[in-house]
Amino acid sequence: MEQAVKNTFNQGAARAAADYQNARRRYTVDPITRLEGHGKIDIFLNGAGDVERAYLQVPELRGFEVFSLGRPAEDMPQITSRICGVCPTAHHMAATKALDDLYQVQPTSAARKIRELVYNTFMLEDHALHVYVLGGPDFIVGPDAPAAQRNIVGVIQKVGVEVGKKVISMRRRLRTMIAYFGGKVVHPVLGLPGGVSKALAPAELAGMKEIARDGLEFAQFTNQVFHDIVLKNPDYVKLITSADFTHKTYYMGLVDEKNRVNFYDGLIRVVDPSGKEFAKFPVRQYRDFVAEHVEPWSYMKFCYLKPLGWQGFDESPKSSVYAVAPLARLNVADAMATPLAQKAAEEYFATLGGKPVHHTLANHWARVVEMIQAAETIVALLDDPEITSPDVRVIPTAKPNLGCGVVEAPRGTLFHHYETDDNGLITKANMIVATQNNAARIAMSVEKAAKGLIHGGNVSEGLLNMVEMAFRAYDPCLGCATHSLPGHVPLSVNLYGPDHRLVRQLVQD
Amino acid sequence: MVPITDLSASLCRTDAPAAESRRRPRLVLGLGNDILRDDAIGLRVVRELHDRLPPDSDTDVLETSEMGLALLDLVVGYRELFIVDAVQTGRAEPGHLHEFAGDTLQRLPRISPHVLGVGEMLAAGRELGLAMPERVRIFAIEVADPFTLDTELTPALQAALPRVTARVLAALGAVSWMRLARADPATS
Numbered sequence: 001m002e003q004a005v006k007n008t009f010n011q012g013a014a015r016a017a018a019d020y021q022n023a024r025r026r027y028t029v030d031p032i033t034r035l036e037g038h039g040k041i042d043i044f045l046n047g048a049g050d051v052e053r054a055y056l057q058v059p060e061l062r063g064f065e066v067f068s069l070g071r072p073a074e075d076m077p078q079i080t081s082r083i084c085g086v087c088p089t090a091h092h093m094a095a096t097k098a099l100d101d102l103y104q105v106q107p108t109s110a111a112r113k114i115r116e117l118v119y120n121t122f123m124l125e126d127h128a129l130h131v132y133v134l135g136g137p138d139f140i141v142g143p144d145a146p147a148a149q150r151n152i153v154g155v156i157q158k159v160g161v162e163v164g165k166k167v168i169s170m171r172r173r174l175r176t177m178i179a180y181f182g183g184k185v186v187h188p189v190l191g192l193p194g195g196v197s198k199a200l201a202p203a204e205l206a207g208m209k210e211i212a213r214d215g216l217e218f219a220q221f222t223n224q225v226f227h228d229i230v231l232k233n234p235d236y237v238k239l240i241t242s243a244d245f246t247h248k249t250y251y252m253g254l255v256d257e258k259n260r261v262n263f264y265d266g267l268i269r270v271v272d273p274s275g276k277e278f279a280k281f282p283v284r285q286y287r288d289f290v291a292e293h294v295e296p297w298s299y300m301k302f303c304y305l306k307p308l309g310w311q312g313f314d315e316s317p318k319s320s321v322y323a324v325a326p327l328a329r330l331n332v333a334d335a336m337a338t339p340l341a342q343k344a345a346e347e348y349f350a351t352l353g354g355k356p357v358h359h360t361l362a363n364h365w366a367r368v369v370e371m372i373q374a375a376e377t378i379v380a381l382l383d384d385p386e387i388t389s390p391d392v393r394v395i396p397t398a399k400p401n402l403g404c405g406v407v408e409a410p411r412g413t414l415f416h417h418y419e420t421d422d423n424g425l426i427t428k429a430n431m432i433v434a435t436q437n438n439a440a441r442i443a444m445s446v447e448k449a450a451k452g453l454i455h456g457g458n459v460s461e462g463l464l465n466m467v468e469m470a471f472r473a474y475d476p477c478l479g480c481a482t483h484s485l486p487g488h489v490p491l492s493v494n495l496y497g498p499d500h501r502l503v504r505q506l507v508q509d
Numbered sequence: 510m511v512p513i514t515d516l517s518a519s520l521c522r523t524d525a526p527a528a529e530s531r532r533r534p535r536l537v538l539g540l541g542n543d544i545l546r547d548d549a550i551g552l553r554v555v556r557e558l559h560d561r562l563p564p565d566s567d568t569d570v571l572e573t574s575e576m577g578l579a580l581l582d583l584v585v586g587y588r589e590l591f592i593v594d595a596v597q598t599g600r601a602e603p604g605h606l607h608e609f610a611g612d613t614l615q616r617l618p619r620i621s622p623h624v625l626g627v628g629e630m631l632a633a634g635r636e637l638g639l640a641m642p643e644r645v646r647i648f649a650i651e652v653a654d655p656f657t658l659d660t661e662l663t664p665a666l667q668a669a670l671p672r673v674t675a676r677v678l679a680a681l682g683a684v685s686w687m688r689l690a691r692a693d694p695a696t697s
Contacts, residue, residue: 067658
C-alpha cells in the first residue's frame with residue numbers, strides 16, 4: 001500500500017476509534033444512565049419522534065483474556081465455569097472440548113458418554129427452569145394476565161402446588177447427578193483433556209436410572225402442560241405466530257453426522273431464511289463464518305455471518321443476521337436425535353407452518369421439544385453398558401498450541417478458543433457466548449416491539465411488557481453479575497432524541 | 510500480568526447439600542462470584558464472619574455462587590436467614606450498605622429478565638409450603654465494578670469490607686462493635 005493511502009486510512013481509523021471511545025465515555029459518565037441493571041434498553045428516536053434504532057444493552061463482561069493470560073490451559077474449564085452461575089456446565093464443557101483440541105487428544109468412548117450424560121442432564125434441568133420459572137409467566141400464566149400474577153407464584157398457582165414441588169424436586173435430583181460427576185453444579189470439576197476425572201461407579205447406576213426415567217416422564221409431562229395451557233388456547237398460538245414476533249433470519253446450531261440436533265458435539269450448520277443449508281463447518285473454522293459488528297452507540301458486539309458481510313439489522317434476503325438457541329437448533333437440523341422428541345418436533349413444525357419457523361416466541365415450545373430429547377438421551381446413555389467403564393482418560397502427549405471447542409448451551413452456540421505457549425500457558429483466549437450470537441436478532445426484536453408502541457414521541461402503555469416478552473424468549477444471559485437489588489431486577493428503557501440526548505427514562509416498577 | 514491465584518482455595522465450604530428435614534436456627538448466606546471483582550463482596554464478608562464467629566455458634570455460614578431457585582435448597586429448614594450480596598443501584602456510593610427486612614420483598618415485581626430474584630425465591634418456597642425462614646434480613650453492598658474478571662475487590666469495596674462485616678456481625682448479635690474494632694487492624 002502506498003504511504004499516502006496508508007496515512008489516510010490510519011487517520012480515518014484513528015478518528016473512528018476516537019468517536020467510538022467518546023460515545024462509550026458518554027455512556028458511562030452520564031449520571032442517569034449509570035444504572036447498569038440487567039436489561040437496559042436504549043431507544044433512539046428520529047426527528048419525528050419515531051423509533052430509528054433500539055438496543056438491548058447487556059452489562060459487558062470485561063477482562064476475560066487478561067484474566068486468562070499466563071494461566072495453565074487446564075484451568076480454563078474451572079475459570080470459565082465460574083464466570084457465570086447460569087450456564088456453568090456449558091462453559092465447562094466447551095472449555096474441556098477446547099482442551100481436547102489443544103492437546104490433540106480424543107476422549108475415550110466411555111468418557112465421551114459421561115460428558116454427554118452430564119451435558120444432557122444440564123440441558124434438561126436448565127430448560128425446565130426456563131419453561132416453568134423464567135418464561136412461564138409469559139405463557140403458563142399468560143401474556144394478558146395482570147402484572148401482579150406474572151411471576152413464579154402465579155405459575156405455581158396456575159399449575160398447582162404439587163406440580164410446583166415436582167419441578168423443584170426434579171431439578172434438584174438432576175443436579176445431584178451432575179454433582180456426582182462434577183463435584184458441584186456451579187463449579188464442576190470433571191472435564192480433562194482426553195477424558196473426565198470420574199467414572200460412573202456401577203453401584204450408582206440404579207439410582208441414576210431412576211432419576212433418568214422420572215426425568216423423561218417429567219419432560220413428557222411438561223410437553224403436556226404446554227399443550228394444555230398454550231396450544232389449546234388459540235390466542236396464544238396467534239400471538240406466537242404474529243408478525244410482531246417474527247423475523248426471517250439465518251439460523252445456526254450443532255448437528256450430528258445425520259444432521260440431527262446435538263447439544264454436545266458435531267458440525268456447526270447454518271441454514272438460510274428459506275431453510276436451505278448455507279454452511280456446515282467444524283469449530284476450528286468459526287472465524288471464517290462468524291464476525292462481530294460494533295455500532296457507535298452500543299458497546300455490544302453483534303455477530304453476523306462473515307461471508308455475507310454486515311448488512312445491517314435487516315431481514316431481507318441479503319441480511320447476514322442469524323439466530324441461535326432452541327428455535328434455531330430445530331431449524332438447522334433435519335430431525336431430532338430421539339424418537340419422542342422427533343414426534344414432538346413434527347407436531348411443532350406442522351402447527352407453526354413448516355420449517356424453518358421464524359417466530360421468536362416459538363423458542364418456548366422448541367425448548368420443551370429439546371427437553372424431551374435431552375431426557376431420552378440420558379436414558380439411552382445410562383442403558384449403555386459402557387457408561388460404567390473405568391476407562392475414562394487418555395493422557396495427552398502432543399505439544400499444545402491452539403484449541404477450539406463448541407457446545408450448544410441452552411441459550412445457543414457457545415465458542416471457546418485458546419492459544420498457548422509450548423508449556424500450555426494461555427497466550428490468547430476468546431469466547432463467543434450464545435447471547436452475542438443472538439444479539440443482532442434480539443436487537444431487531446426489541447426494535448420491532450418499540451416501533452409498534454412509540455409514535456410521534458408518545459410511548460404506549462405496555463411497552464416494557466412487550467419489549468420484555470420479545471427478548472425473554474431468547475432466554476438471554478444478561479451479564480454474569482447476576483445479583484441485582486434482591487427480588488427486584490429493574491428493567492430500564494432510555495429514550496434518546498435525534499441528537500442522542502436522553503429525553504426520557506422508563507424504569508420497571 | 511495479573512497475579513495467578515489459587516482458585517481452589519475457596520472451594521472448601523460452599524454449597525451444602527439440601528436437607529429438607531433440617532430445622533436449624535440461623536443461616537448467613539453469602540452470594541456472589543469470586544472471580545468478578547466486586548461481585549465477590551458477599552462471599553468475602555461471610556468468609557470474614559466464618560472466621561470470627563465462636564465455634565459453638567448456632568449460626569451456619571455458607572457462601573455460594575448459586576442463584577435464584579437453586580438457593581431454595583440452601584435456605585429451606587432455617588428459622589432465620591441473613592443474605593449478604595452485591596448490588597448495583599447506581600444511587601449510592603460504592604461500599605454503601607443497603608439493609609432490607611425480608612418482608613419488604615413480599616411485593617413481587619414482574620419476573621426479572623433472566624434470573625429469579627431472592628424475593629421471588631422466598632415467595633415461591635412459601636407458596637410451595639416449604640419450611641422457609643420466618644425472618645429474613647438482607648445486606649446488599651453497593652458495588653463499583655461487578656463486571657470485570659478479577660479476584661481483587663476495587664479499593665472502595667476493600668475499604669468497606671471491615672465496616673460491612675462489623676455491621677453484619679452486630680446484626681447477628683454475636684460480637685460487639687468494640688471487640689470487633691480491636692480484632693480488626695484495618696479499623697484501628
